Amino acid sequence: MIVELTVEENLRLGALWRSGRRDRAAALREVFELFPPLVQRRARPAGTLSGGERQMLAIGRALMARPQVLLLDEPSLGLAPMITRQIMRLLQDLRASTGLTVVLVEQNARSALSITDRGYVLSQGAVVTSGTSGGLLADDRMRHAYLGF
Template sequence: MSALLSIEAIDVRYDKVRALNGVSIRLDKGEVVALIGANGAGKSTTLRAICGLARPVAGQISFDGAPISGLRADQIVARGISMVPEGRHIYPFMTVKDNLLMGAFLRRDKAGIASDLERLFVRFPRLKERMGQQAGTLSGGEQQMVAIGRALMARPRLLLLDEPSLGLAPQMIREIARVIKSVNQEDGVSILLVEQNSRMALKVSNRAYALATGRIALEGSSADLLTNEEIRKLYLGIGDAEASAGVHA
């Protein structure tokens, strides 16, 4: 079976600094794949490379069998890839509804857009209650819901999530984990999840890659990595209290 997303030995540089060095990742249709690692390991750079926001100087990125390296970000969105950026980056002075509709800016099917908006409000009932409210006045967890909903309004086949649990309380982390599972299992959307909350990431994913200083250090099934001594020592030990409190499913 051919991969939905194939990253083959990419290098990414920022000026003279090499952020990624020969990174290869595979994601099959229907999978949730996690990227874990410390700050500066190259997790977010990997997502930026997929989205066309960081250009690899070597290697190849393909989506559904076709190369996408070198395409503009809007062209990549049109192919079926949406990203929820780290820090959410919602439009604070626009309403919740208008933020969500921004995710559908490439679509022309008005009836489908309206239907998808209603489905989002079923998934995120709090957003329906705050539909006309300025998005910048929402709580951090509600803003994350807006960011995820905005990405889903593009009807992606692949959803990229960059640190969706960052700065959230344990109860909201559990909600985000539930949403990730729901979007994958009920909507059939494949997901590439970047997380420092390693326990949560490994709980909700099928497979995972551990990045260290721009290289793939370990890879395997998420269940195996949860019990891997090196992973436990580096990412699941003391200091991961938030993750431990955040996900029990």
């Protein structure tokens, strides 16, 4: 995200490679439908957005390219719990409605495992276990030792 550019300019950058004005315009409408707060802030510089709004903008900008895989690194970092739930719910809805593959790197294990199919637990850079998200959530030893709950 380029903080000096407006919200809309940042979103349009995400679709630069796409051909056809209609296709880009449709993608912009879709992102604004997913993130209504961005509509109201479309002419504001990105640097004036809150943390949650910046996360919406970053995800929206990535979605403008209509990717097959979306890689997110710590999308909940620094966000209020309510905003984190909204972001996670949105990612879950995107997966269900579009078939988008989401690769999520997240320290908030409970939140991440609640919306994913599989999980990989890392400790000091090494994979210590992996499995279905439900299986990892159900393993009391794993939850206490590595996931913090």
